[in-house]
Amino acid sequence: MSPATDPARDQAPLRIAVTGAAGQIGYSLLFRLASGSLLGPDRPVELRLLEIEPALKALEGVVMELDDCAFPLLAGVETGSDPRKIFDGVNLALLVGARPRGPGMERGDLLSANGAIFTEQGKALNDVAADDVRIGVTGNPANTNALIALSNAPDIPKERFSALTRLDHNRAISQLAAKTGAPVTDITHMTIWGNHSATQYPDLFHAEVGGRNAVEAVGDQAWIENTFIPTVAKRGAAIIEARGSSSAASAANATVDAARDWLLGSAEDDWVSMAVVSDGSYGVPEGLVSSFPVTTKHGEWTIVGGLEIDDFSRARIDASVAELVEERDAVVELGLI
Numbered sequence: 140m141s142p143a144t145d146p147a148r149d150q151a152p153l154r155i156a157v158t159g160a161a162g163q164i165g166y167s168l169l170f171r172l173a174s175g176s177l178l179g180p181d182r183p184v185e186l187r188l189l190e191i192e193p194a195l196k197a198l199e200g201v202v203m204e205l206d207d208c209a210f211p212l213l214a215g216v217e218t219g220s221d222p223r224k225i226f227d228g229v230n231l232a233l234l235v236g237a238r239p240r241g242p243g244m245e246r247g248d249l250l251s252a253n254g255a256i257f258t259e260q261g262k263a264l265n266d267v268a269a270d271d272v273r274i275g276v277t278g279n280p281a282n283t284n285a286l287i288a289l290s291n292a293p294d295i296p297k298e299r300f301s302a303l304t305r306l307d308h309n310r311a312i313s314q315l316a317a318k319t320g321a322p323v324t325d326i327t328h329m330t331i332w333g334n335h336s337a338t339q340y341p342d343l344f345h346a347e348v349g350g351r352n353a354v355e356a357v358g359d360q361a362w363i364e365n366t367f368i369p370t371v372a373k374r375g376a377a378i379i380e381a382r383g384s385s386s387a388a389s390a391a392n393a394t395v396d397a398a399r400d401w402l403l404g405s406a407e408d409d410w411v412s413m414a415v416v417s418d419g420s421y422g423v424p425e426g427l428v429s430s431f432p433v434t435t436k437h438g439e440w441t442i443v444g445g446l447e448i449d450d451f452s453r454a455r456i457d458a459s460v461a462e463l464v465e466e467r468d469a470v471v472e473l474g475l476i
């Protein structure tokens with residue numbers, strides 16, 4: 140049963156760790172969590188905020204602002220730089236803290252810079268998190284960071300880890316809605332496959348617009364290949380180029396969306412995209428953390444089975460999975476897993 144729906148716990152605050160809490164994403168995420176965006180207006184939350192030592196002063200300022208909101212649901216805030224203290228008894232850990240890429244960098248460039256963070260945090264979660272912990276990784280390279288964390292947490296079931304591809308999923312919905320003139324609420328069954336990187340494959344073949352197949356509704360294969368896929372896959376870079384820093388409010392929003400659906404369940408007759416440990420489905424090697432279409436219920440996810448994958452999709456899924464294999468091999472080489 141999920142930590143959010145277990146009746147015995149319904150009144151107890153959900154203890155949520157956020158790493159990188161003084162960063163850009165943290166500045167949006169913490170206020171969303173404290174205001175009830177995750178579990179609704181009745182469930183209190185307790186925030187456990189992890190930062191590196193030099194950022195603790197800035198984090199103090201953020202906590203002052205949280206205080207100043209007088210959030211009715213905020214049952215407590217603790218800050219610190221020791222993951223073993225901050226993760227103690229947490230039900231949900233949102234691992235955001237990592238260096239973002241700058242202009243001209245690919246997410247893979249962050250592997251060695253950020254990989255070590257997730258070794259230490261995986262070990263700490265393994266030792267001190269609550270038995271029902273769920274761990275969502277937002278910090279990049281998210282899929283491989285999740286792989287590093289879960290590989291260093293042998294006592295936590297691998298299914299409790301996921302990496303964020305919900306931002307890509309939301310971006311894909313928004314692009315398709317704009318193209319077809321449909322409201323975003325009409326777009327269902329969107330899928331992001333593979334890595335949260337430029338190789339990701341946003342798949343319209345199973346998506347629907349108002350119940351109609353999205354490829355038919357669009358009726359423009361050239362747009363799908365030359366506009367839709369690259370726009371979604373390279374959106375992170377476009378935002379860095381325009382803003383001078385990486386997406387933050389939309390990343391925080393997607394982090395909340397993903398955790399909410401994981402804990403409370405995805406919508407009936409729809410699915411969401413999550414990067415989760417592969418069981419070999421759709422030819423993705425077992426053990427890689429790759430994005431799939433999933434349904435969620437009671438804090439568990441299930442990969443949607445039986446979808447037909449044509450040659451166009453197969454080639455794109457394979458390319459993104461090949462990148463994940465390279466990243467995994469690189470972190471093995473670095474001794475991180």
Ligand SMILES: NC(=O)c1ccc[n+]([C@@H]2O[C@H](COP(=O)([O-])OP(=O)(O)OC[C@H]3O[C@@H](n4cnc5c(N)ncnc54)[C@H](O)[C@@H]3O)[C@@H](O)[C@H]2O)c1
Binds near residue numbers: 161163164191236386
């Ligand atoms: N998966 C996604 O969809 C997605 C979207 C946007 C950004 N991101 C990634 O999220 C991460 C954070 O982005 P941001 O814009 O908030 O960056 P940021 O630089 O503003 O903040 C990162 C914070 O992490 C902290 N930090 C670094 N090492 C830490 C550690 N060991 N423990 C705890 N905190 C630590 C830093 O002090 C900093 O405050 C980046 O890796 C970015 O690329 C992912």
Ligand SMILES: O=C(O)C[C@H](O)C(=O)O
Binds near residue numbers: 375
């Ligand atoms: O692209 C990045 O580096 C940031 C983030 O992963 C994004 O997709 O916006």
